Amino acid sequence: MGLEGFLLVGAVIFAIGLYGALSKRNALTVLMSIELMFNAVNITAVAMSRYIVPARLESAGDVLPLLLTGQVFAVFIITVAAAEVALGVAIVIALYRNRETVFVTDAIEMRH
């Protein structure tokens, strides 16, 4: 494990999510794949902030808490992901109401 292990897990999950987001027809599966990619990015951000020494640290002082900036980034990514899922699910339900479909390949017009 160590830094490389966490980064590799993040890369594998991101690749799986990328495959799902590009190849699936159901909009809900696409949303779930995007969630996978968000999580992979979170793992990478937290692992980086946990293991990598910033160059500024050699003249340390009160910059030390900035070691945890990766965790703060992950908090904001989770917030944005929550907003994205709420809107995505709303769009899917609106699409289902108007068109009786949830397949992204059938949603080819923007008007309804």
Place this chain on the structure above:
Amino acid sequence: MSFGSGTEAALVTEIAFWLIAISAVIGAMGVVQFRDLFRAAMSLVVCLIAVAGLFVLLRAEFLAAVQIIVYVGAISVLLVFAIMITRDVAQGSPSNKLRLPAALIAALFLAATAFVVLNTDWNNLDEAIAADAEIGGSETLAAETVDQIKDIYSNTVPWVAGLLLRDFVLAFEAASVLLLAAIVGALALVRER
């Protein structure tokens, strides 16, 4: 993993890491492989809980709690709700015509990322501390810096709170506005006309 806490503890964290990592990857595979959408959502939950475990291993306890509450508690419930509403249409999650190119792109991405990860000389904190301890000096990090790093990583929650509510407070408030806008937008989208 931790700053020199004995070989048994290191072995346990190593085993825990591999178990959690494998379940995260299996859960992620399930999301794209199951034809039944409900099973895919449950598989996503497995993956998300495993990611929370990875956060604990990375000393991000606050994030692990947020991950469980927001992802496992809220987002997955929302997704299951949407799956149930659209169930009569959604006969599984078939692939579109781009399945093979998508798999190829994902595999290429994974290969490139793995190459970069394994071939970069990372400025590793644990290795720097270990090297300093070995020569008994402080070549890369001053001794008081190492002490303060250990202090931070012994309990990260107050430090994260300090960052969120002091250094990043503007982004924190902007996130609240973003969530409000998302709620209003979602309500406007699904409202009965």
